[in-house]
Amino acid sequence: MQFTILGPVEALGPDGSPVALGGPQLRGLLALLALDAGRVVSAGRLIDGLHGDHPPDGAAEALQSQVSRLRRRLRDGGAPDGLVEFTAAGYRLAVDPEDVDVHRFERLTAQARETPDPAVAHELFAEALALWRGPAFDGLADAPSAARLAESHLAAVEDHAEVRLALGHHERLVAELRALTREHPLRERLTGSLMRALTGSGRSAEALAVFAEIRKRLADELGTEPAAELAEAHLAALRGAAPVPARRVPVPLTGLVGRDAELGLLAEALRDSRLVTLTGPGGAGKTRLAVAVAPRRSAEVCFVELAATTDVPRTVLSALGLREQGVLVPGAAPEPADRLAAGLADRPLLLVLDNCEHVVAEVADLVRRLLGECAGLRVLATSREALGLTGERLVPVGALADEAAERLFAERAAAVAPGVVPDPGAVRRICAALDGLPLAIELAAGRLRSMSADDVADRLDEAANALVLKEYAAAAR
CATH class of the missing domain: 1.10.8 (Helicase, Ruva Protein; domain 3)
Incomplete structure (x- = not known):
C-alpha cells in the first residue's frame, strides 16, 4: 500500500484505488503514524498531534477506538492484518518508509543536494516536489509538524530554483518566482532568485525595482537591511543593467590654440597611466586641455566639475547617475564611496575631475580607493597642485608660447x-x-x-x- 500525507491524507490499496478512511480524526491519525512509518509512536504523541495542548477527557480511550476503526478501514481496503501494530510503547504503522510520500520526498531532496550535476539535481528536485499536492497533513493534525514540512517544501523550492538558474532557466522562472515572492514577501532567498532570474532575462531594471521593494519592506516591518546574499543579487543586477549615461564632457564654443604638444603628451600619459593630473596656475587652460583630449578616448567619459562642492563622493555619484540606484555593497554601509566602488567595478570609464585644488585631500582619498577597486577606471584630474598619489602622472600646463x-x-x-x-x-x-x-x-x-x-x-x-x-x-x- 501507498500513503500520502503531503496534501490530502490518503491510503491507496494494492490496486492503487483510494481506501475509504472515514472522517478527519482517522485520516489525522493515519498521517501521524505515516510520518514516523516503521517506528513506534507513543499514545501521548498521537493524542497531542490530534488534539493539541487541550485534549478532551477520555482521549486515551478514544484513541484506542480510533485505532481499531482505522485498522478495519485499512483491512477493508486490502491491507494485510497487523498493518497498525500495538506495543507497550505505542502504535506503529508497519510499512516501508518508501511507501509514504514524505519519506520519498526527504530522500530525493537529500540526493539532489548532494549531487554536483545541476541537470541531475533538477530531475531529483522536480520528482520530489511533484509529490506535494497541497499543505502537509491537509490541516488535519499536528500543526508544528505540518509547519516543519512546509518549511522543508519551501527550502526545496528555493534549492530547485537555484539549480534551474544554474541551468539557464531564467525566463521560465520569472512568473513562478513572482508568485512565490507575493506569497512570501519577506523570504529574501526567493526574492534573490527572482532578481537573478530577471537579470538573466535581460530585465535588470525590474530586478532593481524588486530589490527596492523588499529593502523598504524589511526596513518597515523588521527594521533590518537585506542580507549579504540578497545584496549580491542586487549588485549583479546593477552590473547587468545598462549603465546610466554619465555626464558628458562639455563642448567648447571655441577651438584650442597652441596646445598641440601638450595634447600629445596628455594622450600618451592617459595611455600609459591610470591617474593623470594636469597641473598649473589658474587660467592656464587645464580644463580646456582635459575637454579636448577626453573625447579621443574609446571608453565612456564622465566629466565632474568640483569647483562648487566640498562633498566629492556625492558629486561624483550624481554625475555618474548612480545616486538613485542606491548600490548596496554586501557587508558595508551604503556610503557614497561604497556605491561608487560597486557601480564602477566592471565599468570601463575615464573620470575627469575638474578643479580639484580646494578639495585635494578628499579627491586623493576617493581616487586612491576607486583605482584600487575598479580595474577599468582611469582618472584625469585638473588641479593647481598634484594629488600626491603613487602612480600619478603629472602633465604641467604653463603659459602659451x-x-x-x-x-x-x-x-x-x-x-x-x-x-x-x-x-x-x-x-x-x-x-x-x-x-x-x-x-x-x-x-x-x-x-x-x-x-x-x-x-x-x-x-x-x-x-x-x-x-x-x-x-x-x-x-x-
Missing part, C-alpha cells in the same frame, strides 16, 4: 571686433603683460569691443591692471 599667445588673441579679437586688425606690437605687449595665460588673453581680447589694442596695451602696461586681469582669469576657472 609667444606666437601661440598672439595667435589666440588675434582669433578672439576677430570674433568680437570683425574687420579690426589689431596692431602686432600692441598684441605682443598685451600677451607679455599677461604672462601668456590663455584665459587672461581671451578676456583682454574681449575688450576690443570698446577700445583699441593699443589702449588695452597701455592700460596693461600698468602692472596693477595686468595683475587684476590675471587674478580675475584665475578665479574664473
Whole structure:
C-alpha cells in the first residue's frame, strides 16, 4: 500500500484505488503514524498531534477506538492484518518508509543536494516536489509538524530554483518566482532568485525595482537591511543593467590654440597611466586641455566639475547617475564611496575631475580607493597642485608660447571686433603683460569691443591692471 500525507491524507490499496478512511480524526491519525512509518509512536504523541495542548477527557480511550476503526478501514481496503501494530510503547504503522510520500520526498531532496550535476539535481528536485499536492497533513493534525514540512517544501523550492538558474532557466522562472515572492514577501532567498532570474532575462531594471521593494519592506516591518546574499543579487543586477549615461564632457564654443604638444603628451600619459593630473596656475587652460583630449578616448567619459562642492563622493555619484540606484555593497554601509566602488567595478570609464585644488585631500582619498577597486577606471584630474598619489602622472600646463599667445588673441579679437586688425606690437605687449595665460588673453581680447589694442596695451602696461586681469582669469576657472 501507498500513503500520502503531503496534501490530502490518503491510503491507496494494492490496486492503487483510494481506501475509504472515514472522517478527519482517522485520516489525522493515519498521517501521524505515516510520518514516523516503521517506528513506534507513543499514545501521548498521537493524542497531542490530534488534539493539541487541550485534549478532551477520555482521549486515551478514544484513541484506542480510533485505532481499531482505522485498522478495519485499512483491512477493508486490502491491507494485510497487523498493518497498525500495538506495543507497550505505542502504535506503529508497519510499512516501508518508501511507501509514504514524505519519506520519498526527504530522500530525493537529500540526493539532489548532494549531487554536483545541476541537470541531475533538477530531475531529483522536480520528482520530489511533484509529490506535494497541497499543505502537509491537509490541516488535519499536528500543526508544528505540518509547519516543519512546509518549511522543508519551501527550502526545496528555493534549492530547485537555484539549480534551474544554474541551468539557464531564467525566463521560465520569472512568473513562478513572482508568485512565490507575493506569497512570501519577506523570504529574501526567493526574492534573490527572482532578481537573478530577471537579470538573466535581460530585465535588470525590474530586478532593481524588486530589490527596492523588499529593502523598504524589511526596513518597515523588521527594521533590518537585506542580507549579504540578497545584496549580491542586487549588485549583479546593477552590473547587468545598462549603465546610466554619465555626464558628458562639455563642448567648447571655441577651438584650442597652441596646445598641440601638450595634447600629445596628455594622450600618451592617459595611455600609459591610470591617474593623470594636469597641473598649473589658474587660467592656464587645464580644463580646456582635459575637454579636448577626453573625447579621443574609446571608453565612456564622465566629466565632474568640483569647483562648487566640498562633498566629492556625492558629486561624483550624481554625475555618474548612480545616486538613485542606491548600490548596496554586501557587508558595508551604503556610503557614497561604497556605491561608487560597486557601480564602477566592471565599468570601463575615464573620470575627469575638474578643479580639484580646494578639495585635494578628499579627491586623493576617493581616487586612491576607486583605482584600487575598479580595474577599468582611469582618472584625469585638473588641479593647481598634484594629488600626491603613487602612480600619478603629472602633465604641467604653463603659459602659451609667444606666437601661440598672439595667435589666440588675434582669433578672439576677430570674433568680437570683425574687420579690426589689431596692431602686432600692441598684441605682443598685451600677451607679455599677461604672462601668456590663455584665459587672461581671451578676456583682454574681449575688450576690443570698446577700445583699441593699443589702449588695452597701455592700460596693461600698468602692472596693477595686468595683475587684476590675471587674478580675475584665475578665479574664473
